Amino acid sequence: MNYKKSLFFVIASLLLLLACEKDDVCLGADTPKMVMRLYDFDTHELKPASDLTVVALPSRDSLYKNISTDSLAVPLDINQDFTEYVLTENNNPDTLHITYTRSLFFVSKACGYIMFFENLGVEVKPDGNLWIKDVEIIENQIKADTSAHVKIYH
Amino acid sequence: MLKFIIKIYFIFSLGGLFAQQAANDSLKSVKKPFKLNKFNLRAGFDIGNFIYGKTQDLGRYNFYLDSNLYKDYYLIFHFGNEEYLFDNTLIEMSTSGSYAMLGIDYNLYDNWPGMDNQIMLGFSVGKASFSNTLQKYRINQSSDVFPSETIISNKEFDNLSATWMEIRSAIQVELFKNIYVGYNISLKYLLSDKKYPDFELTYIPGFRRVNSNSSYGFGLQYFISYRFKSR
Numbered sequence: 001m002n003y004k005k006s007l008f009f010v011i012a013s014l015l016l017l018l019a020c021e022k023d024d025v026c027l028g029a030d031t032p033k034m035v036m037r038l039y040d041f042d043t044h045e046l047k048p049a050s051d052l053t054v055v056a057l058p059s060r061d062s063l064y065k066n067i068s069t070d071s072l073a074v075p076l077d078i079n080q081d082f083t084e085y086v087l088t089e090n091n092n093p094d095t096l097h098i099t100y101t102r103s104l105f106f107v108s109k110a111c112g113y114i115m116f117f118e119n120l121g122v123e124v125k126p127d128g129n130l131w132i133k134d135v136e137i138i139e140n141q142i143k144a145d146t147s148a149h150v151k152i153y154h
Numbered sequence: 155m156l157k158f159i160i161k162i163y164f165i166f167s168l169g170g171l172f173a174q175q176a177a178n179d180s181l182k183s184v185k186k187p188f189k190l191n192k193f194n195l196r197a198g199f200d201i202g203n204f205i206y207g208k209t210q211d212l213g214r215y216n217f218y219l220d221s222n223l224y225k226d227y228y229l230i231f232h233f234g235n236e237e238y239l240f241d242n243t244l245i246e247m248s249t250s251g252s253y254a255m256l257g258i259d260y261n262l263y264d265n266w267p268g269m270d271n272q273i274m275l276g277f278s279v280g281k282a283s284f285s286n287t288l289q290k291y292r293i294n295q296s297s298d299v300f301p302s303e304t305i306i307s308n309k310e311f312d313n314l315s316a317t318w319m320e321i322r323s324a325i326q327v328e329l330f331k332n333i334y335v336g337y338n339i340s341l342k343y344l345l346s347d348k349k350y351p352d353f354e355l356t357y358i359p360g361f362r363r364v365n366s367n368s369s370y371g372f373g374l375q376y377f378i379s380y381r382f383k384s385r
Contacts, residue, residue, distance in 0.1 A: 031296075063299065
């Protein structure tokens with residue numbers, strides 16, 4: 001009879017130990033992305049770009065490939081103060097030069113450190129055949145990626 | 155040998171703890187004058203955490219001193235020095251420091267003549283002073299377009315301190331003459347801590363792991379002890 005009690009006690013102790021392990025799983029916060037919404041140049045209404053491909057420079061894997069969307073969320077380079085993206089619509093590539101300053105932000109021991117981007121600047125590199133007509137920054141601090149930071153008119 | 159086995163068995167058996175109590179109660183009706191027990195001192199070393207620490211390449215030195223001062227009451231002093239390493243791949247942070255804890259243990263177990271085992275309930279308050287070092291970190295991002303490089307920081311957060319209280323249950327068995335083995339389980343409650351902005355405690359020496367969402371902590375120690383002067 002008593003061995004059952006002993007066993008119970010040993011198991012209960014082990015469970016207590018296990019229950020107190022790991023609370024270091026991150027739920028939520030990571031480095032925010034830059035959110036761009038695409039608008040019609042004339043009407044200023046949301047307008048999706050068709051057959052859109054998005055690639056970061058120097059040439060990496062495409063983030064978006066041949067899609068039709070009016071909303072893009074792209075990561076910024078955490079290792080330097082600028083990032084370049086090539087947005088190709090219908091085989092017409094336009095290059096966005098994005099500048100910013102970086103600041104390190106501590107979230108928690110579980111989520112560690114993330115990067116905030118401030119003083120955001122976006123310009124389209126001239127190439128003679130631009131499908132992007134204008135760029136407007138509506139939020140020059142990137143601390144969350146739940147709302148748009150940049151409007152792109154096309 | 156049989157006695158030895160019985161003692162080992164006793165460690166893991168909590169059943170029938172109170173079976174002998176009723177018989178003794180009737181003898182205690184005569185009120186005795188207040189009298190302290192004869193001097194006695196027991197010293198213990200936490201062998202469980204020491205071995206665990208060795209396997210992780212961390213120093214874990216936990217001791218206690220206790221003395222059965224009055225009737226079934228023990229004055230108990232815990233102290234030690236501990237190291238800890240927190241590593242969840244995003245941050246790697248080490249903790250090291252010392253603590254001291256003072257408290258009272260009450261022995262619930264009525265021994266047969268010639269035996270000296272205890273089943274204790276205890277209460278202590280503790281204080282630790284320690285430091286943390288953020289050794290390295292990696293920026294947390296969901297995308298892998300731009301890789302997060304591991305950044306060596308070695309940033310120090312020193313002069314940290316914390317106070318807590320704990321309730322504890324402990325078992326001590328005299329295995330050989332004056333040599334005891336036992337363990338304790340403690341529930342701790344963090345009363346205060348000194349910390350820095352942009353920083354979170356992972357571990358407090360003596361208190362153990364710090365939970366992000368609550369002030370409670372948990373401890374388990376396996377002791378081997380020696381009584382310097384038998385009663």
